Amino acid sequence: MFRFFYNEDMKTLQELFESAFKKKLTVKGVFRVKKRVVLPLTLLLAAGVLSACGGNGPEQTSPAAPAASTTAEAPKNVALKFAIWGNDTHKKMYEDMIARFREKNPHISVEIMIIPFADYQQKLSIMQASKTAPDVVWLAERMIPQFLTAGQLLDVTALKADAAFKFDDVYPSTLELLSKDGNIYGIPFSTPPAMIYYNKTLFKEKGLATPTELYKQGKWNYDEFLKAAKALTDSSKGVYGTNFVRNGWGNWPDALQSVFNAYGADFLSKDGAKLTLNSKEGEQALDVFSGMIFKDKVHPKPGDQTTFDTGKIAMQKELFSYMGKAKAIKDFEWDIAPLPAGPAGTGTTMGYAGVVGMKDSKNPKEALEFIKPEFRKRIRMRWRSSRSGSTTVNKWEWDQRNFETNIHMGITP
Numbered sequence: 001m002f003r004f005f006y007n008e009d010m011k012t013l014q015e016l017f018e019s020a021f022k023k024k025l026t027v028k029g030v031f032r033v034k035k036r037v038v039l040p041l042t043l044l045l046a047a048g049v050l051s052a053c054g055g056n057g058p059e060q061t062s063p064a065a066p067a068a069s070t071t072a073e074a075p076k077n078v079a080l081k082f083a084i085w086g087n088d089t090h091k092k093m094y095e096d097m098i099a100r101f102r103e104k105n106p107h108i109s110v111e112i113m114i115i116p117f118a119d120y121q122q123k124l125s126i127m128q129a130s131k132t133a134p135d136v137v138w139l140a141e142r143m144i145p146q147f148l149t150a151g152q153l154l155d156v157t158a159l160k161a162d163a164a165f166k167f168d169d170v171y172p173s174t175l176e177l178l179s180k181d182g183n184i185y186g187i188p189f190s191t192p193p194a195m196i197y198y199n200k201t202l203f204k205e206k207g208l209a210t211p212t213e214l215y216k217q218g219k220w221n222y223d224e225f226l227k228a229a230k231a232l233t234d235s236s237k238g239v240y241g242t243n244f245v246r247n248g249w250g251n252w253p254d255a256l257q258s259v260f261n262a263y264g265a266d267f268l269s270k271d272g273a274k275l276t277l278n279s280k281e282g283e284q285a286l287d288v289f290s291g292m293i294f295k296d297k298v299h300p301k302p303g304d305q306t307t308f309d310t311g312k313i314a315m316q317k318e319l320f321s322y323m324g325k326a327k328a329i330k331d332f333e334w335d336i337a338p339l340p341a342g343p344a345g346t347g348t349t350m351g352y353a354g355v356v357g358m359k360d361s362k363n364p365k366e367a368l369e370f371i372k373p374e375f376r377k378r379i380r381m382r383w384r385s386s387r388s389g390s391t392t393v394n395k396w397e398w399d400q401r402n403f404e405t406n407i408h409m410g411i412t413p
Contacts, residue, residue: 075107078366081134082110083124085117089324101373108366118248121146128152128358135361136370139186141352142253144177153185154357154364156371160184178354186356187371192320194258194349196339201332202232202239202314211315211337222262222288225315225340229298232314240306241298242315244289249302254349258317258339260285261347281344319351 084090091112098110113134115123121143127133128147139147147153160167178186196211203210208228214220229241244255253267260266265281268274276282292299300306300313308316309325311332317339318326326334339346357367 077107077109078363080108080110080136080361080363080366080370081113082370083113083115083120083134083137085115085120085138087324090114097373101370105366105369108370110370128360131360133358133360135363135367136355136357139354139356141177144186144352144354147356148178148180148185152359154359154361154367155183155185156187156357156368157183159187159368159372162372174352177352178356186354188352188354190321190351190353192351194317194319194339194351196315196337197308197318197322197326198315198335198337199232199308199311199313199332200335201311203228204333206231208232210335211340212335215337220337221341226288226292226296226298229292229315230296233296233298235297237312238306239312239314240300241296242292242317243300243306243308243313244292244317245300246318248305252302255317256285256289257349258347259289259342261349262339262342262344263288263347264342264344284343321351 082094084094091114094112098112101110102108117140120140124133124137124143125146174188174191175184178184178188198211200210208231209217211220211225211228214224225242231241233239233241244258245251246254256267260282263281263285265279265285266276269276277286293301306312308318309329339348341347355371357364357371361367
């Protein structure tokens with residue numbers, strides 16, 4: 001159960017989202033790339049000319065040429081495959097979108113493929129290698145470098161000239177990860193920040209100040225976070241004070257990145273040429289994370305799959321897009337708060353997802369046509385109303401009025 005938000009809380013969350021974009025923030029993590037490759041779209045041209053001529057004999061009336069048909073040739077039927085991860089909410093939202101899309105494009109059918117996130121990149125790589133990849137796919141931030149640097153994504157730069165997209169309304173920083181050498185290879189649709197979801201019921205039972213209360217007092221830092229985690233851990237009941245791992249331990253870089261950022265550390269130097277974990281800041285950050293698991297035992301060990309919705313995790317690091325799943329929790333009361341601050345700040349990281357066309361698609365023109373609705377306002381409105389938990393890359397949705405009535409965030413005026 002969750003009550004979200006008072007005006008003061010709403011302002012805090014809005015500032016969190018807006019500051020990320022206005023600071024020209026790029027997705028920070030282990031995976032960084034600079035970008036390249038061009039795939040122009042083809043134009044179909046057709047023209048017909050009929051002519052007639054007479055001989056030297058007596059003037060004759062030539063038979064009239066048959067009138068050219070004014071009926072345009074019907075486009076051929078095309079079947080696209082579209083791969084996503086996620087849940088039934090995402091699928092239902094896209095089924096509705098596809099139905100709207102087909103009203104104007106009845107010759108294009110779209111089959112949705114749902115692939116579990118943990119297997120998504122590997123399975124997509126195998127399909128790409130065997131020339132069986134879908135025409136259009138979702139890609140998360142850690143997946144994009146592999147396919148972009150290999151030249152396997154469709155160039156969608158031409159969409160900038162499409163008035164329906166209104167690219168000026170898009171935060172430029174959200175396009176950087178899908179751009180290379182001035183060209184664009186996909187459309188971002190969600191950039192959710194990481195935050196702490198906490199079991200409010202457990203905090204009440206222990207009589208502890210909640211992360212939200214500590215944040216409002218300016219005391220929400222790693223010292224207070226670790227104190228709370230220790231107090232909330234109960235090994236006899238299998239309850240852990242915290243968990244920073246999302247989507248399985250294969251995603252360990254994501255778990256570490258927020259802590260590293262908060263302590264001013266990083267995996268690599270800015271040019272990617274040098275390991276920097278052996279810096280003073282890196283050692284501090286590793287000690288904190290390692291200590292949570294092996295010293296204080298407030299965090300699940302590698303391999304432990306305990307999840308927040310079981311009620312056995314007091315404070316879970318998750319993306320804002322987890323909101324859709326969190327809303328299904330009925331067994332305890334929960335709330336959200338920013339990540340705790342370290343010596344270098346909160347170290348907030350962001351998730352990222354974009355929709356891309358695959359270069360080897362047999363139907364690139366139709367794939368591009370299907371990608372188009374991602375940015376259109378009416379589709380974003382449908383996405384919002386689906387309560388999918390996505391966040392936007394469009395400035396108009398951060399208008400105060402739109403923000404306060406954005407029901408997919410669970411916000412009510």
